[in-house]
Amino acid sequence: MELNNVTNDVLNVIDSYGFKQEGAYNLRLNGMAVCHGDSRHIQIVKKEDQPGIDIHISGEAKNEQVHIPVVMTEAGVDVVYNDFYIEDGADVTIVAGCGIHGEGCSETRHDGIHTFHVGKNANVKYVENHYADGNGTGKKVLNPVTKIYVGEGSVFTLETTQIKGVDSTKRENYIELAENAKLNVTEKLMTHEAQSAVSNMDVVLKGENSSARIISRSVAKGTSVQVFHPRAIGENPCHAHVQCDSIIMDQAEISSIPEINAKHVDAQIVHEAAIGRINDEQLIKLRTFGLSEEEAESVIIENFLK
Structure with a gap:
C-alpha cells in the first residue's frame, strides 16, 4: 500500500534494517494492521480474541528477517499483544519498534506486550527501536513489556534503543x-x-550452564530522570554479567540498581555500575580539532551509545 511521507519518515528511523513491503512483515498504523505479508518460513496470523498478531517461524528459517513496526500519527492509546513461536533450529532477526509523530495536545501512547516462545538450538535476534517527534504538546508515551522463554541450547540477542523524543x-x-x-x-x-x-x-537462569550478558548504556540531559533495575537470578550452575554505564548532564538524575541473586553454589554472577559526567580531557582534545563544545559533546555521546 502507499504510505504518506510522515509514516515513511518514522519508519526510516525505527527500522534500522529498512522496512519494505516484501517477505514477512506487518505494519501497525494508528491501532490497525494496515499491511502484512508472509514468507515461505514465516507466517503472521491476526489474533481473534485481542489486538495483535501471532508470528510463526519455522525451524527451516535460516538468516531470515521479519519486520513488525508500529507507527502512531494520531493521539490515543494503542495496546497490542504479539506472540512469537520460534521452532527448533530457526535462525531469524525480528525488527520491531514504535515511532510516534505527535502534532496535537493530547497524549499518544503505545503499549506493546511481546512474548517469545523459543525452541531448542535456535538463534534469534530481536531489535526494538523507540522514537518520537512532532511539534505537538501532548505527551508521547511508550510502555513495552517483553517476555522471553529461551529453549535449550538457543541464543537470544536483545537490542533495544530509545533514540529520542519519548516523554x-x-x-x-x-x-x-x-x-x-x-x-x-x-x-x-x-x-x-x-x-x-x-x-x-528480570533474567532467570533456570537451566544448567545457561549464561547472560546484559549491558545498559544511557545519557541523561536536562532535568530528565532515569531508573535502571536489571536483576540476574541464578538457579543452577550458570554465568551472568550485568553492566550499567551512564553519562549524566545538566540537572538530570540517574538511578542504577543492578541486582544479583544466586540460588546455587555454582552460580557465578557479576554486576557493575558507573555514572559520571563527560570526561573533560576528551572534550578538550576534540575542541583542539576545531569542534565547538556542543559538537564535541555530541561526538562523545554518539560514540558512547554505539
Missing part, C-alpha cells in the same frame, strides 16, 4: 533461560528535557 517510558522485561541457553542484551537510551524512563529486567 515517558516504562520497560518491563522478563527472561527465562533453559539449559545451555545464552542471552545477550544491549540497551541504549537517551533522555532530555523533563523526560522520564524506567527499565526493569
Whole structure:
C-alpha cells in the first residue's frame, strides 16, 4: 500500500534494517494492521480474541528477517499483544519498534506486550527501536513489556534503543533461560528535557550452564530522570554479567540498581555500575580539532551509545 511521507519518515528511523513491503512483515498504523505479508518460513496470523498478531517461524528459517513496526500519527492509546513461536533450529532477526509523530495536545501512547516462545538450538535476534517527534504538546508515551522463554541450547540477542523524543517510558522485561541457553542484551537510551524512563529486567537462569550478558548504556540531559533495575537470578550452575554505564548532564538524575541473586553454589554472577559526567580531557582534545563544545559533546555521546 502507499504510505504518506510522515509514516515513511518514522519508519526510516525505527527500522534500522529498512522496512519494505516484501517477505514477512506487518505494519501497525494508528491501532490497525494496515499491511502484512508472509514468507515461505514465516507466517503472521491476526489474533481473534485481542489486538495483535501471532508470528510463526519455522525451524527451516535460516538468516531470515521479519519486520513488525508500529507507527502512531494520531493521539490515543494503542495496546497490542504479539506472540512469537520460534521452532527448533530457526535462525531469524525480528525488527520491531514504535515511532510516534505527535502534532496535537493530547497524549499518544503505545503499549506493546511481546512474548517469545523459543525452541531448542535456535538463534534469534530481536531489535526494538523507540522514537518520537512532532511539534505537538501532548505527551508521547511508550510502555513495552517483553517476555522471553529461551529453549535449550538457543541464543537470544536483545537490542533495544530509545533514540529520542519519548516523554515517558516504562520497560518491563522478563527472561527465562533453559539449559545451555545464552542471552545477550544491549540497551541504549537517551533522555532530555523533563523526560522520564524506567527499565526493569528480570533474567532467570533456570537451566544448567545457561549464561547472560546484559549491558545498559544511557545519557541523561536536562532535568530528565532515569531508573535502571536489571536483576540476574541464578538457579543452577550458570554465568551472568550485568553492566550499567551512564553519562549524566545538566540537572538530570540517574538511578542504577543492578541486582544479583544466586540460588546455587555454582552460580557465578557479576554486576557493575558507573555514572559520571563527560570526561573533560576528551572534550578538550576534540575542541583542539576545531569542534565547538556542543559538537564535541555530541561526538562523545554518539560514540558512547554505539
